[in-house]
Amino acid sequence: MNTYFYYAELNAQNVCTGIKSVTGELNFPSHVLISDYDISYLNKKYENGEWSKEQFLPDAGAIQLSRMDQLEKSQADQDELLMQLMLTNGGN
Structure with a gap:
């Protein structure tokens, strides 16, 4: 046990x-x-x-901003990956 x-x-x-x-x-x-x-x-x-x-409850505003920052970074990462794919494949 x-x-x-x-x-x-x-x-x-x-x-x-x-x-x-x-x-x-x-x-x-x-x-x-x-x-x-x-x-x-x-x-x-x-x-x-x-x-x-x-x-000590978490600050809801700070949590929301943190999530927005994460979403923006994720979108920027996806945009960069898409650009790299387009350059690698010649835009096709």
Whole structure:
């Protein structure tokens, strides 16, 4: 029978962005061992060995801008690939 370890995954601001269940121990600064698979840790900050009571919800505007940036880059990559294909095939 496997033993499971539960970790809260932290972002650069030490805010929990996910919960993991793994069969082996992790030793990463961005992962904090927790007692069970508990989603109440999500969006809470971990500082000095303590969890905040308040939640730090992501900025919806920043998320939307990030997605737009990704879409624009993807479109630019596709345009470049299409141009390379056209040049390689002589436009035919």
